[in-house]
Amino acid sequence: MKLKEFAKQLGLSPTTVSRALSGYPEVSEVTRARVAEEAVRLGYRPNVNAVRLKTGRAGAIGVVMGRAGEFHFAEFMAGMAERLVTEDTDILVIPMADPDHNDEMQLYRRLVESQRVDAIIVHSPRPNDERIALLHKLGMPFLVHGRSDIDVPHAWLDIDNEGAVRRATSHLIDLGHRRIAMINGRQGATYALHRDNGYRRALQSHGIEPDPQLIANGNFTDELGFRFARSFLEQPNPPTAFVAGSMMTALGVYRAVRSLGLQVGRDVSLIAHDDVFPYLTADNMVPSLSATRSSMRAAGTRCADLVLQLISGRSPLEIHELWPVELILRESTGPVRQPQI
Amino acid sequence: MKLKEFAKQLGLSPTTVSRALSGYPEVSEVTRARVAEEAVRLGYRPNVNAVRLKTGRAGAIGVVMGRAGEFHFAEFMAGMAERLVTEDTDILVIPMADPDHNDEMQLYRRLVESQRVDAIIVHSPRPNDERIALLHKLGMPFLVHGRSDIDVPHAWLDIDNEGAVRRATSHLIDLGHRRIAMINGRQGATYALHRDNGYRRALQSHGIEPDPQLIANGNFTDELGFRFARSFLEQPNPPTAFVAGSMMTALGVYRAVRSLGLQVGRDVSLIAHDDVFPYLTADNMVPSLSATRSSMRAAGTRCADLVLQLISGRSPLEIHELWPVELILRESTGPVRQPQI
């Protein structure tokens, strides 16, 4: 059913019908109601592609997806979906070929030019992220999930990574730990930097010098969690506590600790960051995992919300949200054990 | 840069330019080369929305996303992305409000009518899945990831769930196990049914009567893995082996077994299904996990490929792929222990 045909059935012009459905004021309430009603009855729905061509709006939010299968991704998307379900906006997932730099910029450039999306969400920004500069230059609305230090105005939503890790680390220090290892995310992303800062500040404010031998960076995998933890624990002067970047990393740390005949929460303390997954909960781990917690799903929902505001004209300058992170103490943290004499 | 302008710069008509770029034969090679070259140089790219309006193609594949944050999802998408990155097709994620039945059908109907996608991928089909009937009726190309018994022709790609679980169960029986528990996925989906069949057939072909007390269904979460395993093991006549539906479930089972002072691989055997995640590998678990394995990512890639074929006209009737599943034996399986006398 096309507009023309539909309008004819109603005895109205396409103009009026279009306006009635789009909520323009210059159409009488009576007419509007009738049009809306008949549209449902006859099943008329405007052709999206025609609307998009004419209006220039794409009706979609772009999310560029890296190749690393990040488990956060699904949660974030589910959160976005939750918000967008009532909206007439969908999510366009754009595959990224290689993390090769040039390619990536090219991808964003094309995405913008192609006019397939009204806005873009940028993930895992770097301190000086060229994607941000590019999108700003091209005038494409975008929201950064995370933050960047770049000298370009941008809307962002981030969690307080630094504060979270600082508190986590401080807490471990308060428990008497002095050798605290840090298993961080991949180097380069701002959040990893912030977490590193939080870690260092906590140590330094207690007069402890960070030991580079106790700091590691890498993907959030069980495997790396294990490897790093294991190699740290096998050092001559092993750590008594760990701060870990993700639930998967935590799993690896648990394994490593166990594999050495030690016990998490007694011999080694651990605090990890928990993005709140329905399928793996910190509280259920044995011993239950002390965690800095912030819902990835909620972030997705809010990001979708903010992007919608961005699209409808709100200034990026007004959109800066820093979410506090909970620190939830459970059994994986405990006072440092006196070295056996 | 619009087509008209671009054509003028080249001293050609829009017609010829359009044809040159779209690879039509009635344009000389010389011209085609020149057009292609200049397009790059001047940065001309056809407006997607205009192309879509005119051709009726949407340039996107639809994936409906449930609210349950499934960790498989990201892997599957990453796989799709891998295939689509070279193509001019993207992935449209459509949020699903409630798993409420009517709503879901309504969603699919609208999705089709809106012409935002050229094809749809249907996940976790049920034996008699109305979505399939609907899409078939509406003439929308679609690929089912999984299978359905419904009496409607449909393209599908599935893994041999039944065979996988049958072999896994048989292997456990060969190891001497007789009380084998089954922690399956949510009731309703075909794959859960197939796995159940595989489980029952294996038992029955060895003359073992399935015990409903040892069969559970539910989401693939660590929590449910733990609960089910624990409650099974606390029964008067506990199982000596488990077949579990996912890696997360397996984590829960490990926990449950440990919590009772038992040991996986010695006191209790376990085989779980592994979708192959970069962040959690069966081989790294302690003891390493015996698993039926099939790459979710590879499935995503192939599904994308098949959908593209579907879009370009291949008959759904020809597209039926049943992937074999590997059975990889590691340390979590062992001979049944004689009951302590």
Add this chain to the structure above:
DNA sequence: TTTCGCAACCAAACCGTTTTCAATTTTAGA
């Protein structure tokens, strides 16, 4: 030479909306 076929190109119609500008009808004010 004329005719035909073919390669290469082009003008204009069309895809299904939105929106500008203009026309018509109502309403309100005098």
Add this chain to the structure above:
DNA sequence: TCTAAAATTGAAAACGGTTTGGTTGCGAAA
């Protein structure tokens, strides 16, 4: 009652491409 202003409605021009149905020019066949 008349008129100006306000409230509705419509006709037609975009939006930026693709594609149909030609036209043109040239060499080969008749």
